[in-house]
Amino acid sequence: MTDLLVTLLAAFTVWTGWRVFRVDSMVRASFSLMLSFIAVGGIGVLLSAPYIGVATVFMMAVEMMVMAIFMVMFMMNPAGLNPMSMVHQHRFSIGAGVVAALGLGAAVLLSSPPSNPVLSDADVVAELGHELLGPSMLIFETAGVTLLATMVGAVILSSRQGRFGNADEGSRPPGLSPDGEPAGRKPDNGGEGHHHHGGHG
Amino acid sequence: MIVLLALAVLGTLGLGAVLVVAMDGRIAQLAGQFARQRIETEAPDRLNRDLAPVWYLALAAAGLSVVPFAPGHALLDSPVGIVIWGTCEALTIVTVFLHGWAPNAPFPLIGAYRYVAIALPVMLPSMFVLIAAALPAESLSLLAIVESQREIWNVARQPLGLPLFAIVVLTLTLRGPMDFADAADIATGTSADESGSARALWEVARAAMLVSASALAATVFFGGPLGPALPGPVWLWIKTAALVAAFAWLGRRIARTTPSRMLTILWVVLLPLSFLHLAISGVIAL
């Protein structure tokens, strides 16, 4: 019974994951991805990881809601009224995706991981709590601090206010002498002063 | 037992929703609406339009299914019951957004956007309040939370909890001061382009969600099925009905401010307040 449900959910998560890149409506794309996550959460619940499973659904519902908002904000034509496909290096990407999936799949089929299922009477939620605030407390706290730093960083990155004026007007520091040339590097033409470390993604 | 509990969940939801609509004096109105034509907008997202009220109802049912109807008995006896309820809250936001998105019309979309902007920050106090309620029980299970209130209800132990949760309930059920999705200035917002059965079904789903949320509030703050003499379910029903009436009354009486101001209030006042609430509850629980 569990096997059947898990198989169905696994198929569902893959199908909805695939739909993300096939639908025209951006809102549908985001919520397809959400359904994919919900299916994974469901598998978690079935495989006796109730906290992880439910927390995945919770987190992803919120995240995909934000994702949908950004989609509508930034995509031209987000409602799917017109067909839309905005892709580059399409063949290469398909190839890479197929190779990755086949490679990993082959590895799965060729390997034989040990069978050591979780005990049915184990209190996994309490175990997780003791782990988080016990042996792995440092890791957990590091994650917390990283999230805090992320919040600060995200606000700084997305705010309009730069250090010396509005970011979209190319903020320049004030001159070193009164009415002098602005201090700092002179902007080149075009992409002046725009050096994100690591770029996007 | 399972069958009994399933019946209790569905019965409570159904009868409760009828009770809520009756309390608003709108039984005949909604019944009349079911007979009217359902209008089709231009190029709607049909799938999501039809699914939104169904989702809303399903989430109300899922939320109610973790509520214990008698000490030790809930339909969904999960060790993380309170997280399941939180998940229903988060998915409710998605549902209301889809309801406004689907008709492909300006006012519904504005309503949907506003609602998301308000409801996402409301999730934070909600989580803090629920976690605070789980502290004395030392468990995320609603059954344990009920057991932990045998001596004193959480409403007395954590006085800030219920007022903060009231805001969450009003947000989830699109009522009064938190009804930014279906407000008057955008011609009833996400419902602006709906008529007939679609409109009525949405109202029914809202009523069902109020029942579900009140039942959870009764469980978390008033000891749920605990009480002398009467059997557990009766106590839960009494407490739920009282809370439904209280929330509906508040929703009718409190004025709704503008979205941007509410956003400031949520982030600047309510979020620190819920932090404080969690800290105090934690210290007391030690």
Place this chain on the structure above:
Amino acid sequence: MTLTIILLGAAALIGIGLYGALSQQSFVMLMMGLELMLNGALLAIIGFWSLSLGGMPEGQLLAIIVMAVMAIEMAIGFALIVAVYRKRQADMTESIGTLKQ
């Protein structure tokens, strides 16, 4: 058997995610690809934890870390998109070619 099915599903998710991350021109869609790959990783972790590791608590911890990574990826990703858009009115990968140095 269950584990194999789960891992095959995870492999497929990672493949689809990789395809999306490489092929999509829009930043937001590209991020969806990344999320999908992380989803595959999460699925594999849950499968291993439950069926192969006997429920050792570190497995759950790893799943929580993956969720935190997703949240961080979302927040920083969107912040960068907003910053780039503010500067260039661009939301496509090609339009920031000048970032290459």
Place this chain on the structure above:
Amino acid sequence: MGLSSPDPASVFAAIGPGWQAPVERLLARQGLRRALTPRDAGILLVAGDMPGTAAEALSRVHDQLPHPRVTLRWTIAEETADAVAERIAATWRDLRAGEADESDHLPDQPPNEWKGVGPHGQGGKGMMGGTPYGRTMAMTGEDIRDGLQLDRYTARIGPFAPMLPPGLVLEVTLQGDVIVAASVQSPPFAQPADADAPELCAARMLTLLGLDEPARRSIRGRRPSGFWVRGAVPRDLGRIKDAGNARDRLAAFLAGDSPAVAATDLSELLPGLEWSEAMLVLASFPPSSILRAAPIPEAA
């Protein structure tokens, strides 16, 4: 109240010159309900003689009502509100019994020709722009709030939109919820002094604040009750020189007096406000001062 309360007749009001006060008082009666959108109404109440310019809009509103629907006219000043309420009740009974209906006034087709480019009308450059069915696709533009140049949406709202004064047609450009530009396409219909009555002005604001029942109480001349009523109006909203802000005006309406205010030009007053703030500001002016503030467009 409760199970026995009957289905109130849901009426969408198209209010003509001079009829604002009578209609608002009529629809606050027991057994009647003012619908906030035509989709929610069964009866279209056309009050007063509509100028020819509003005829097309009226037909469009009519067609937006779901079936079954009936139009009632209230154009004779001698007909008392009691008589009209009687007529509405009778019509509502027929409507619920399925004995009355009206067909569309306008053909159900897009208001304009297909003007898109390409097989799906996306037109414009790339996937942006174009005017499929005469409705321009949103294009990006300067954002006055945070500088993020996102899509603008321009729409014409009025003349029967229930949150605007009757007759007023606004062309607003929205960026999200923020009004970045507004122009008056057609000024509100002139209303006699009784539309400035403080209880009616207060009720208009109370409705926007989500207090439907207190609003009805206010119209019926009783004291509206509610929590945080004045406080819910942001403090610096709609500040006019020498006439205080929207919150002061609400307080004055609730206290029973109708301050004479000279509203400034709407196309200067509204931009920068969010839609809900703008509606509150508009409702905080008595109809007579809105009329003075809305200049008639030159040869439109």
